[in-house]
Amino acid sequence: MNNNGSDEEKFRDSLATINEKGKRNWIYPKKPSGKFYTARNYLSFVLLLILFVTPFIKSNGHPFILFNVLNRNFILFGIPFGPHDFHLFVLAMITIIVFIILFTVVFGRIFCGWVCPQTIFMEMVFRKIEYWIEGNAKQQMLLSTSKWNFNKTIKKISKHSIFYAISFLISNIFLSYIIGMDELIKIISDPPSQHIEGLIGIVAFSLVFYWVFASFREQVCTMVCPYGRLQGVLLDRDSIVITYDNNRGEPRGIIRKNEDQSGKGDCVDCHLCVDVCPTGIDIRNGIQLECVNCTACIDACDEVMVKIDKPKGLIRYDSINGVEKKQGFKFTARMKSYTVVLVLLISVLGYLLSARTDYSINIFRTPGLMFQEQDNNMVSNIYDLNIVNKTFKTLPFSVKLVNIKGSVKIIGSKKDLEPQENYDSKLLVMIPRDEIKKINTPIKIGVYSGDNLIKEVNTSFLASLKKD
Numbered sequence: 001m002n003n004n005g006s007d008e009e010k011f012r013d014s015l016a017t018i019n020e021k022g023k024r025n026w027i028y029p030k031k032p033s034g035k036f037y038t039a040r041n042y043l044s045f046v047l048l049l050i051l052f053v054t055p056f057i058k059s060n061g062h063p064f065i066l067f068n069v070l071n072r073n074f075i076l077f078g079i080p081f082g083p084h085d086f087h088l089f090v091l092a093m094i095t096i097i098v099f100i101i102l103f104t105v106v107f108g109r110i111f112c113g114w115v116c117p118q119t120i121f122m123e124m125v126f127r128k129i130e131y132w133i134e135g136n137a138k139q140q141m142l143l144s145t146s147k148w149n150f151n152k153t154i155k156k157i158s159k160h161s162i163f164y165a166i167s168f169l170i171s172n173i174f175l176s177y178i179i180g181m182d183e184l185i186k187i188i189s190d191p192p193s194q195h196i197e198g199l200i201g202i203v204a205f206s207l208v209f210y211w212v213f214a215s216f217r218e219q220v221c222t223m224v225c226p227y228g229r230l231q232g233v234l235l236d237r238d239s240i241v242i243t244y245d246n247n248r249g250e251p252r253g254i255i256r257k258n259e260d261q262s263g264k265g266d267c268v269d270c271h272l273c274v275d276v277c278p279t280g281i282d283i284r285n286g287i288q289l290e291c292v293n294c295t296a297c298i299d300a301c302d303e304v305m306v307k308i309d310k311p312k313g314l315i316r317y318d319s320i321n322g323v324e325k326k327q328g329f330k331f332t333a334r335m336k337s338y339t340v341v342l343v344l345l346i347s348v349l350g351y352l353l354s355a356r357t358d359y360s361i362n363i364f365r366t367p368g369l370m371f372q373e374q375d376n377n378m379v380s381n382i383y384d385l386n387i388v389n390k391t392f393k394t395l396p397f398s399v400k401l402v403n404i405k406g407s408v409k410i411i412g413s414k415k416d417l418e419p420q421e422n423y424d425s426k427l428l429v430m431i432p433r434d435e436i437k438k439i440n441t442p443i444k445i446g447v448y449s450g451d452n453l454i455k456e457v458n459t460s461f462l463a464s465l466k467k468d
Contacts, residue, residue, distance in 0.1 A: 015222055016280035016290060026144070027218060028137040029127075030275040034299025043114060044124040051117075055176035055184075062392055063180045070178070073420060082420045084360060084388045088352060095345040102338040104227075104234040108241035112227065113294035118212075118220050121170070123278060123294065126163060126213040133159045137275065160214060167209035171202050218279045221292050228289040235287065237320040238330050242293050244273075244284040244315050245323050255308060266310045273297035273315060283315055359395070360388035361447050363427065363457040371463040374430055378406075379463045383427040385410070387447070389417040395449055399427060402444040402456060406431035429461065436463045 017025050057064040059078030066075035074081040074089075081088065103111065112119055133155050134140045143152055176184045187195045212220060221228060235241065249267035267284070274282045276296040281288050283297045301315040321327050366382045374380050389395045395417040399408045411426035429445070441461040447454045 016277075016282075017219060017222060025280065027278065027280045028140050029278045029280075029296070030137040030272070030300075031131050032276045032296040032299055034295075034303060036295035036299050040114060040295065041124065044120045047115065047120060048124075052173055055173065055181040060392060065177065066180055067177050068179065080390060080392060080420065082388075082390065084390065084422060085356075088349070088356070091345065091349050091352070095342070095349055098338065098342045098345055100227075101234060102335065102342055104230065105236070105239055105335055105338060108235060108239050109227070109231060109291065109293045110240075112221065112225075112292040116292070118225075119292060119294065122213055122217060125166065127278075129162055129166075130159060133162075160210075163214045164206065164210045167213065168202070168206040170209050171205040174205070175202065218290075222279060222290045228292075231287070231289055236332070236334065238332050238335075240317055240319055240322075240329065241287055242283060242291060242295065242298065242315065243287070243318045243320065243323050245313070245318075246284070247323065249284070249314050266305070266308075266314050268304065268308060270304055272300040272304060276300045287320075356390075358389075358391045359447075359454055360386075360390065361455045361457065362386045363445055363447075363459055365459060365462070366426070371461075377433045378430045379433055379436060379461075380428055380430045381461050381463075382411075383429060383445075383459070385423075385425045385427050387417060387423045389419060389421050389423070392419045394418055397454070398448045400446050400448060401429070401431075402446045404431060404441070404443050405435050406443075408445065431461060431463075433463075436461075436465065439463065439465060 017027060019025050054065055055063065059075075062078070062080070063075055064078055066073065068074065072083045074085075100111070130140070134143050143155065146152060172184060172188075179187075187198050192199050244267075249265040251263070251265055252267040252269040253264035255268050273284065274280070274297075276299070277283070278294060278296065279290040279292060281290045283291065298315050298317075302312040305312050305314055319329070321330070362385075364384050366384050369382050372380045372382075385399070387395075387397065397417065399410065401408055407430050409428040409430070411428055414425070417423050427445075429443070431441070431443070435441075439462065441463065443459060443461045445457045445459060447457070
C-alpha cells in the first residue's frame with residue numbers, strides 16, 4: 001500500500017475518472033508496449049477473427065452458431081436448441097456463472113483485460129485508431145485543448161468517421177448472430193424500404209456502439225459492468241491479481257546521480273504505471289474495482305526496472321499473500337468447494353446433452369377416460385401424443401402397434417412435423433377383444449418415419465375381460 005499516513009485510503013473515496021466537482025476526467029492513456037501487450041494483441045486478433053468469421057460458417061446448411069432470442073431459436077456448434085431445451089439453457093447459465101465465480105476467485109479480473117469484448121474493441125481496435133490519427137497521450141491532450149483549425153478538424157472528422165464505420169460493422173456482425181448471415185445479406189441487398197425497421201435498429205445500435213467507444217469508454221467497466229463490483233465479494237488474499245510489491249517498492253524515490261539509494265525502494269515514482277492505465281488508477285494503491293487486469297502497468301514498470309538494472313516484477317501477477325508472506329499459489333478450501341460444484345454441474349450438463357435425442361416423443365393414456373366398445377368386436381383407448389422435432393428437417397411420421405394386433409388412428413389433422421415444431425394430438429388405439437387377456441394389457445406403440453422406428457413407447461391398454 002501507499003505510505004501516505006491518514007490519506008492512505010483516500011483514493012477509495014472517488015473514481016479516477018471523476019473529479020471533485022463530479023465532472024468527467026478524460027483519460028489519455030499512454031500507448032503501452034511490452035510482452036504482455038504483444039500477447040494481448042495476438043489473442044485479440046484470434047478472438048476478433050473468430051467473431052467475424054463464425055457467422056459465415058454453416059453446418060448442414062444452417063448457421064454454426066445462432067442466438068435468435070426473438071424466435072427462441074438457438075444453434076450451438078451446429079446443434080439446434082429450442083424452447084423445449086429451456087432446462088438445458090438454465091443449467092448452462094448456472095454452470096457459466098459458477099465458472100466465472102471460480103475463475104475470478106483464482107485469477108481475479110483477468111477475463112476483463114484479455115477476453116472481454118469491451119476491452120478488446122476499446123484497447124485493440126478503437127484506441128489503436130486514435131493513436132494512429134491523433135498520436136500518443138500528450139499529442140491527444142494538446143489536440144483536444146487547441147483551437148479548431150484545419151488540422152484538428154480533419155483529424156477529428158477522420159477519427160469519428162472511422163469509429164462510426166467500425167461501430168456499424170460491429171452492429172451488423174452481432175445482428176448476424178441473431179438472424180443469421182443469409183438473412184443479414186438479404187436485408188443488405190434488398191431495397192432499404194423493404195426492411196425499414198431493421199435499418200432503424202441497425203443505425204440505433206451503431207450509434208450506441210459508437211457512443212460507448214468514442215465517449216463513454218472506460219466508464220462501462222467502472223460504472224456499468226457489475227463484474228467489477230463483484231470483486232469485493234469474490235476476491236480474497238489468495239486470488240491472483242495484478243499487484244504492486246510495496247515491500248520491495250517502498251519508500252519510493254527518484255534516482256539522482258551520486259546520491260545514496262540504500263534507503264529507497266525499487267519504485268522510482270516515474271508514474272508510468274498510471275500514465276498507461278486505461279482507467280486512470282494508480283495500481284500502487286492496491287486492488288481497486290477500476291482495475292481490469294490489462295497488464296499495461298506491468299509492461300511499463302518492467303521496462304523501467306530493466307533500465308535501472310533492477311529485477312522485473314515490481315508490479316506483477318500475484319496474490320496479496322504472495323506479496324506480503326512470499327507464499328506460492330494456494331488452492332484454498334473455498335476454491336475447492338467451487339470446483340466441486342462446477343464439476344458436478346458440468347457432469348450433469350454433459351450427461352443431459354449426451355442423452356439428448358433429435359426427437360422427444362411421449363404417449364400417455366388420457367386421464368379420466370375409460371375404454372370404449374367399438375364395432376367388429378373392437379375395444380378402444382384414447383392416448384395423448386406429444387412429439388417435438390428438435391432437428392432442422394421436416395419429419396413425416398406414422399404410429400403403429402408393435403407387440404399386438406390392432407390399429408392406431410391419429411384424431412384430428414395429421415401433418416408432417418416442421419423443424420423445431422411441438423406437436424400435440426390424440427391417438428385412438430383399437431385392439432380386437434380376443435387379444436385382451438387381462439384388464440391391464442401391456443402394449444408397445446411405435447413411432448415411425450417411413451420404415452425407420454424412431455421410438456418405441458411402452459404403455460398399457462385398459463379394458464374389461466370378455467364374459468363367457
